[in-house]
Amino acid sequence: MKNSLHLTAIERKQFDALPEDVREGWEITDETLEAHERPEELKMRVLMLDQEEPAMKLFVEKLQSAGSIKNPSELAEHLGDVPPSTLYTIFFTIGTRAMSELIAAFLTVATSDDDLAGVAFLTAIRHELFLSNAEVSPA
Amino acid sequence: MPRSHPTDMAPLALKDIPVEGLPVVKDTRELADVYGEKDLKLVRAKLQTNEGKAQLLSQIQEKNPGVKDVEKAADQVNLNTEQLQKKEGFLTRMVKYPFRHPYKTAAGVIGVSAVVAATLFGLNALGFKLPAIIEGALSAVPLEKVKDIITTIFSLGRGTQVLPPGADLGVPGVTV
Numbered sequence: 404m405k406n407s408l409h410l411t412a413i414e415r416k417q418f419d420a421l422p423e424d425v426r427e428g429w430e431i432t433d434e435t436l437e438a439h440e441r442p443e444e445l446k447m448r449v450l451m452l453d454q455e456e457p458a459m460k461l462f463v464e465k466l467q468s469a470g471s472i473k474n475p476s477e478l479a480e481h482l483g484d485v486p487p488s489t490l491y492t493i494f495f496t497i498g499t500r501a502m503s504e505l506i507a508a509f510l511t512v513a514t515s516d517d518d519l520a521g522v523a524f525l526t527a528i529r530h531e532l533f534l535s536n537a538e539v540s541p542a
Numbered sequence: 543m544p545r546s547h548p549t550d551m552a553p554l555a556l557k558d559i560p561v562e563g564l565p566v567v568k569d570t571r572e573l574a575d576v577y578g579e580k581d582l583k584l585v586r587a588k589l590q591t592n593e594g595k596a597q598l599l600s601q602i603q604e605k606n607p608g609v610k611d612v613e614k615a616a617d618q619v620n621l622n623t624e625q626l627q628k629k630e631g632f633l634t635r636m637v638k639y640p641f642r643h644p645y646k647t648a649a650g651v652i653g654v655s656a657v658v659a660a661t662l663f664g665l666n667a668l669g670f671k672l673p674a675i676i677e678g679a680l681s682a683v684p685l686e687k688v689k690d691i692i693t694t695i696f697s698l699g700r701g702t703q704v705l706p707p708g709a710d711l712g713v714p715g716v717t718v
Contacts, residue, residue: 446559447625450566491636495629531639535632542589542620 408519409434409526410510411503417510429519434526436533440498448496458489494528499536502529554617561618563608570626577619578605582630585623589616 407430410418415431440448453459462485494502502525509522560566567576574580578601579588588594599612602619609615 443554443556443559443621444625444628446556447566447621448629450560451568451622451625451629453568487636488633491633492629495632527639528636531635532632535628535635538631539624539627541624542586 406430406519406523407432408523409530414503414507414510414526417507421510421513425513425515425519428516429523434530434533436530436537438533438536439500440536445496445498448498452492452496456489458486459492461485462489462493491528495532499529499532502532554614554621558614559618559621561614562610564602564606564615564618566618567622567626570630576605577602582623582626585619586627589620589623 406428408414408418409432411434414434418426418429418431454463462482465482465485468481506522506525506529509518509525513519513522554561565572565576567573570580570582573582573585577585577598579585579598585598588598595616598619599616602615603609603612606615
């Protein structure tokens with residue numbers, strides 16, 4: 404995976420405030436897209452979320468059985484059987500603004516390359532969401 | 543009768559979603575059952591012309607006799623199919639993206655993000671308790687902000703039985 408983060412101007416300032424050894428090796432691509440969802444779009448997405456769909460049910464079951472997990476990495480491993488498309492569906496449903504809050508939060512506390520790899524992944528998903536939002540208009 | 547031109551459509555008010563008598567289509571496989579038309583692009587195309595829209599609405603009324611307000615129904619079809627198209631486009635993009643499995647690529651952040659997202663949707667109310675260590679990681683996330691966005695939308699949809707019985711938005715340590 405390329406060491407690249409798609410960051411807005413504000414997020415770039417957060418990144419610049421990280422220690423140099425954490426920032427080292429990472430490229431920044433400006434996130435200039437702003438195709439956020441309209442409120443009615445987000446409401447429709449919530450209604451479209453199918454909690455009875457087998458992969459979504461598996462995801463919920465995994466969460467229900469995660470009580471003894473000791474750290475975030477173990478949690479990720481525990482969730483490993485859940486298809487990526489389920490995760491993407493959840494991110495699609497919460498939308499770009501909520502994703503931006505997650506990105507800002509994790510960017511503030513990143514202390515390692517692994518953390519920034521996670522942030523990079525979130526910024527890439529948000530970028531693809533922006534592109535998908537921009538290419539379809541109401542009929 | 544449909545409005546004279548599709549561009550006359552005003553956005554559907556949040557309180558009117560979902561429109562009475564018209565189910566939300568969660569997946570393109572449900573299109574034929576709800577709209578009498580299985581092709582998403584064709585449904586979208588029909589909304590663009592008066593003739594197509596009238597034909598589509600007629601099919602929809604036949605499939606869903608409980609629909610009272612056809613104009614609102616048309617607005618919902620527009621919004622619903624717009625989101626189906628965006629979702630399809632997004633998931634296609636993600637399949638093509640050169641990622642490894644997300645949990646293996648960036649385990650901690652993605653795992654925690656998934657939990658945050660799921661928690662915001664009230665899935666924790668099904669019995670899931672956040673492990674203490676994860677709560678610590680979550681303390682960095684401004685959950686109130688994220689939750690505000692979701693709660694606003696969700697509370698408006700609460701009457702629609704989106705959530706399983708007894709489910710509620712709840713984030714440990716956060717009071718709204």
